[in-house]
Amino acid sequence: MILSPIDTVAHISKEDFIENYFKPQKPILIKGLARQWKDFDKWNLDYIYQKVGNQEVGLYDNKPADPNKATNEPVTKMRFKDYINLIRSTPSDLRIFFYIITDHLPELLKNFSYPDLGFKYFKRIPTLFFGGSEARVLMHYDIDLGDLLHFQFEGKKRVVLFAPDQAPFLYKVPLSVHTVYNIDYENPDYEKFPALKYAKGYEIFMEHGDALFMPSGYWHFNRYLEAGFSISLRSFPTHPSRLINMLNEVFVIRYTDKIMRKLFKKKWVDHKQRNAFKKSQKALQHYLSTHSSNA
Template sequence: MILSQVDTVQDISKEDFLKKYFIPQRPVLIKGYARKWKDFDKWNLDYIYSQVGEQEVGLYDNKPADPNKATNEPVTHMRFKDYITLIKKQPSDYRIFFYIITDHLPELLKNFSYPDLGFKYFKRIPTLFFGGSEARVLMHYDVDLGDLLHFQFEGKKRVLLFPPDQSAFLYKVPLSVHTVYNIDYENPDYQEFPALQYAQGYEIFMEHGDALFMPSGYWHFNRYLEAGFSVTLRSFPSGPKRLLKMLNEVFIIRYTDKIMRKIWKKKWVQRKQEKAYQKSQEALKEYLK
């Protein structure tokens, strides 16, 4: 992988953000951006613990999804408080995925404000993500194709970002929003995945209060280096082409894959993995001509 440093700023105006990053669709890290929030001191695991009551949450781990089950099915469930206690106490790869604040913890909506950066937020689904110090998230892009403003809290996190035009080198799985399961992005094997060494992207290390702008369709891999959590604010898909692509991803490609996975199970997953490898090998040959 060819990894560059992402642009990093301490603050940014709406005009500069739109001109330099949003319109050209370039990522940027804004250090400590959440410190602008009036209740910034509440964005920690202790405060979340005090608010969740007796909620139970679904947990995911680092293992590939079971081909005999739905891809979004949790591996186990746990009381939210017990989960927070666990990840604070010891290393864990358990993580919480796509916890919608408006549905489960609306009180948190009072503790932040949507940054005025010139684009429209989809305010129905501000989401939380949690991870233990060994948790990682498979390389993927978001199916709704929104632009993302991703805030990190508590522990540090490593993020890899790749533009959509790098898909061919990342071993993208057909009819899916993720890459093949067996790539280790912390120690990539270029013998097994030779195209990956030509993928051009960014490496970012996030700390408490940092915000990362991830443009629509960007691939991202997240590795929690310490127990922590994040908040993602997303925009509506901008422009008719992106909207049509999003509808195709959500209602045609996604459900076609679900049906085929239900029918063929492990055979379907294996076939897609093989096809991903084949396509990236073809892209590599073309690139090296």
Template structure:
């Protein structure tokens, strides 16, 4: 992988953000952006422990999804308070995925304000994500194709970002929003995944209060370096083309994959893995031939 540092700012105006990052669809890290919120001191695990400790939450781990089960099925359930105590006490790969604040912890919505950066937020689903110090999230892009403003709290996190045009080098799985399961992005094996060596992206280290703008369709891999959580604010699709692509992703491609997975289980998963390798190998050969 060819990883570059990301543009990093301590503050940014709406005009500058729109001109330099939103319009050209370029990511940027805004350091300590959440510290502007009047109730910033409530964005911590202790507050969530107090307010949502009795809730039962579904947990995921680093293992690949069981091909005989739905991909969104949690590996276990636990009280929120027990989960928070666990990740604060010891290393863990357990994480909480897509915790919708408006449904489960609406009080938290009083503790921040949507940044005025010039794009329209989808305010129905601001979402939280939690992870222990060993948790990682498979390389993927978000199926709704929205522009994302992603805030990190408590522990540090490493993020890898790749533009949509880098997908051919990432071993994208057909009819899916993720790459093959067995790539180790912390220690990539370029003999097994030669195309990956040519993927150009960004490496970002996020800390408490930082915000990362991820443009629509950007691939991202998250690795929690310490126990922590994040909130993602999403935008509406900003063009008719993107809206149509989103509808296709959500209602056609996603459901087709679910049906095929249910019918053929492991055989379907293995077939998609093979196709991912074939496509990336073709992309690599094409890339190398152009360099001659």
């Protein structure tokens, strides 16, 4: 992988953000943006512990989804306070996925304000994500194709981003929003996945209060370096072509995959994995032949 530093600023005007990042769909890290919030001091695990500690939450780990089960089925459940105590006291790969604030902790909505950066937010689903110090999230892009403003709190996190046009080198699984399961983005094996060596992206290290702008369709891999959590604020696709793509992803591709997975289980998963490898190998051969002829 060819990973470059991302543009990083402490402050940015709405005009600068729109012209140089939102319109060209380029990511940027805004250091400490959340510190502008009036109640920034409430964005910590202690506050969550006090407010919703007795809620039961579903937890996920680093293992690939069981092909015999629904892809969104948690590996276990526990009380929120027990989960927080666990990730604070011991290394853990357990994480909470897509915790919708408006449904489970609406009081937290009073403790932040949507940054005025010039794009409209989809305010129904601001979502929280939590992870222990060994948790990681498979390389994927968000199915709704919204632009994301992603904030990190408490522990540090490493993020790897790739633009949508890098998908041919990432071993994208057909009819899915993720890459093959067995790529290690911390120690990539270029002998096993040679196309990955030519993928061009960004490497970002996030700290408490930082905000990362991830444009629509960007691939992202998240690795919690310490126990922590994040919130994603997203926009709803407004451009006609992006809206059509989003509807296709959500209602056609997603449900086609669910039906095939239910019918054929592991055979279907293995078939998609093989196809992902073949397509990236083909993209690699095309890339090498093109660049060798231009040399």
